[in-house]
Structure formats: structure tokens, C-alpha cells
Amino acid sequence: MSPAQIEQEYDAVIVGAGAAGLSAVLGLLERSGPNHKPKLLVISKLQALRSHTGSAEGGIAASLGNEEHDDWHWHYFDTVKGGDWLVDQDAAKILAQEARQTVIGLEHSGVAFSRRDNGHISQRKFGGHTSEYGAQPVKRAAYAADRIGHQILTSLWQQCLAQGVSFAEEWYVSDLVLSPARDRVEGLVAIDMHSGNVHAVRSKQIILCTGGAGRLFHTTSNSWDLTGDGMSAALCTGLELKDLEFIQFHPTGLGHTGFLLSEAARGEGGILRNSKGHAFMADYAPEHRDLAARDVVSRAIMSQVDQGLGIVDPAEPEGRADCVWLDLTSISPKTMAAKLPQVDETIRMYAGLDPAVDLIPVKPTAHYMMGGIPTTTDGQVYRLNDGERQVVEGLYAAGECACVGVHGANRLGGNSLLDACLFGRRAGQSAAEYLHNYTESKSELQELELAQACSNRREYIQELLSSASKPPTASESPASRALNAYQLLERLGQLMDETLSVRCNAEGMESALSELEHEIIPTAQALQVSDPSPRLNQELSALLEVQGLVQVAQAVLKASLARQESRGSLYRSDYPKRDDEHFLQHSLTNRNGQVDWQPVHIVDFPPKTRGY
């Protein structure tokens, strides 16, 4: 097959249309100025408004001080402490300092925040956010009932439309292409899912904003698209991923579904109870109780379950007693309707319970990846070159797929929307500056790299579609057929749930790695599709997603094994203590599972022991 022609060229391509991607677009346009309109394209495998940002419920953190006195220094400190001191403090300082202007900027973009009687933006308590450096909880999360993500996503999207930004929706980015020396971005390969056509897209810059990888787990609050595509694309090009071992489990997933019941429910007075009705958080975190950091609450729930004090989800009477109760009965129906309509609806619709009178079964659910593609505070992606950071020219990342280091080993509620909007915008701004100083150095060799990647992908897809097998007939035993992408995803999710959910140890992880490397990865590589159509072939995108996800799973397990301590969201029962002497470092894991270490940027707060 002859190499594909370069079909399209852009100044910048933004992959992902969630809070991070759209903020990056707006940052880029804003910094470029009205007289230098760059040629931009936003590629999204979903329609923009289906991005997971739209499901964020509780709020976005900023020390606005609208409800009670607050100070960005306290927000900065809480973020560092909440991240169990693995936070890069230069980045966290920017996060806390620029949070106010980010939220005000969102308000000016059209976000309809809930309001106080005096017209100011309302704020609520969220776990780990305090005043006076940990003295007492503070209301810091700005909210729009419990639908903040929907508000942010639609407002940013409308701003992009107003500026005439082009979107390639339902295009799937399958490959990222760097220069042969891996020091500069060349372009990407994307599949237009409507037609099945494979495109080589050359761009001076690429901003990856592809979201998290919660679908590594079966029990997760994440939507089906969160399959870590940007992370696996980075791994495949030879880049490392940072701090992958830190995965946040949200304490209150709705029993059998894993759907999120926002932390706002506890912020408004919800209380966790064990099978005896005891409000057990007082025993684990006497000061902050139900609003302690998420890792603390998730581990407390698991410890209650281990002590036989869990409850069986009424929806699964044959299941294990692996849930506890969330008691929302003290919240008035009026508050429920005004502040927690999404929580109320989720409980009624998916559990058939009435939160005004019933106790709600909950258990920890995989929620957020603290780690990802390593970036500077300006969103530039870097790789390790002889142990030193080297920026990849023209490549940026932001949002949940990236790791700028603000969340360390555990992020605080409300800080990820802030991270996505704030560092997304900064990535866009630094892309505008790069463009301003850009000098063309296009070489034929580099074009060939991209063209080759595109024709390899085309060939692979053509082969898959032309050898598409028919689905199993009713009389055929499913076991006689190879697994399909959906079954493999299920198997991967169960394995990761069993191995890494809230706690882990070397024995479990080694056995999971062995199954992954000997069975799951080879199966993923040999997957086939049963539908031969190139058009809107969801089986094809599911196949590509699971092929990437297994690579991320391998890197997650390798990084978790390498970190022989417990910190933040990572609890290793074989190394139950934090070990600052050896592990006050970021992990950087490559596609071969090799783990390198980089120092944490400590600026103002030297590490303290747990509970400080």
C-alpha cells in the first residue's frame, strides 16, 4: 500500500472537548489576539456535550470567601496536604492563586452558579478543604445545584461556537506521531467514525485533553468513553506516564452501579453508617468525620466491611456485604430539591429508594486518575532524557489525562474541574506563544513518519473489517469464540477491581500482571470485529479503546508495584506506612513497565506526618 497523503494541516489540534480541551481553545484564541486567528481543530470521539465533564456534580474549588472568610494560602496548603505531600507545590500554588479568577472567568462565560441571597456565588463544604491551615472545614466549592459540570461544559462550548471554532466530532484519534528523535510533535492519525476514513492530520501543535481512564475498573463512576486513549497514545510513542499508581476511589458510589453520589451529599449533612447504624467516621477522622479526604473515607468503609459491619445492597440480595449506608434522611426535601437534585434522581431512578426515608447502600467506586501525561505548569509535555526533563516541542496536555502534579497522591474534591479549566487555559496560552515564535522546519522525513503511521492504521482497519467474523449463532457456545472487546473490557475491569480497589499488595498485583501479560494483552492484540461496516462501527472503536486500556493497566500495575509504601490513595497492605525517605518522588513509567523517579517540587510546606 502506498503511504497516505497528508490531508490536513493545522496550527493547533486540540484532542478532547471536555473542560480542559475547550478551556485550551479559549486560552489559545485569547492569547493569539483578534488579528492572528490560528487555524484550529477540536477532535472529539464524542459529540462535545457528551464529554464526561458534563457529569461533574458537586462543585469547583476557589477561595472566593463568599460564605465565610477564606484565603488562597489555605487552599494551597489543603491541596498539598490532601495529596499526601506528593504534590508539586509550584503547580499547587498556581492552582490556588488563580482559582478565583478562573471561577469568575467561568461566570463571565455564562456558568449559572447557584447564588446567595446577596447575589454572590454560593459555596459549599467539600472534604479536605479547610480554613486556618486545617483548623476547620470551610465552604470553598462553588456550585450550580449538583450540576456544575453541565453548566461549565455548555458555557465553554458556546464560547467556542461564538468564536467559530471547528469541531470534528465522533472522530477517534488512534495515533500520536512525534519526530524520530521524539523531541517534537508531527501530527496525529484520526478515524472519522461516520465514514470509517482514516486521516493523517499534520499540526504544529497538539493539545491532548482526552480525560481519565476510570474504565480500567468495573466499578467506576466514569462514563464508558474514559478509556485513557491519550495516555496510551503517549505510552506508544515512547513517552512516560507520571504517578499512575494513584487512583482515587470515591467513597460513595451507589451500591451495585458505581454511579457517583456527589460528596456534596455529605457536605449538606449526609452521614455514613455501618450495619449497626453507627456513624463510624467519627472513629477514623474525629475532626472532619464524613468530610475527611476521600482516601481516608474509602479505607474506613473497607475496614468496616472487613470487620463484618458492611451491608448487602438490597438490589443484589445474593451479593456480598460490601456496602455501608449513606443516611440522607436529615436533609430536608427542600434542600434536596434545590441543592442535590441529581443525587436525588440517581437514587430514585437506579435504586428505587427515597432518600428522605430510606438508607442508601454505597461503596467506593473508581473515580479519578491523579497521574497521567507529565506536563510543566504551562501544559508542555515532557519526557525523560538521561534522567532530565525534556520538553516535547509542540505537544501539550491538560485535564485528567495530564499530570501537572497538583493532586499528588490524592486530589481534593472540586480541584479537578479547577485543574482542567485553569491548566487547560494555560496550555492554550502557551501554545499561542509557541505559535507566535514558530519557525517552519518541515522535512520530508517527518511527513513520511506521519504518512506511514496513517497507512499502517488504514491497513490494520481494512484487515479487521475484511476478516470480520459473523456473530455467534444461538446454537454456538460463546466459549468456542474468542472474546470480543466488550467481554475483554469486563474481564479487565473485574481483575483491576479485585487487585487495586482501595487497597492492594504485591502478591495480588503480581498475579494480576501475569494474567494481564499472558492472557489479556495477547487477547486484546488478537481481537476481531464481527461487523464489517466501516461506518459508525462502535465495535471498532471499542476494540481500539481496549487495546490502549490494557497498556495503561500494565503501567498502572508496574508503578503500583514499584512504590513500596502507602501514600494518599495507594494503600499497600504489605507496606502500610508512608516512606518519605525513599518515595517522596514521582514515578515515571514507560511502555515496557520500567519505572524512573523524579523529585517532588517542595516550595513552602515540608512533608508532615499523616494527620498533621
Ligand SMILES: Cc1cc2nc3c(=O)[nH]c(=O)nc-3n(C[C@H](O)[C@H](O)[C@H](O)COP(=O)(O)OP(=O)(O)OC[C@H]3O[C@@H](n4cnc5c(N)ncnc54)[C@H](O)[C@@H]3O)c2cc1C
Ligand atoms: C460522575 C463524576 C462527577 C464529578 N464531579 C466533579 C466535581 O464535582 N468537581 C470536580 O472538580 N471534578 C469532578 N469530577 C472530575 C471532573 O469532572 C473531570 O476530571 C474533568 O471534567 C475532566 O475533564 P477533561 O476535559 O480532562 O476530560 P473529559 O471531560 O472526560 O473529556 C475528554 C474528551 O476527550 C475526548 N477523547 C477521549 N479520547 C479520545 C480519542 N481517542 N479521540 C478523540 N477524542 C477523544 C472525548 O470525546 C472528550 O471530549 C467528576 C467526575 C465524574 C466522573
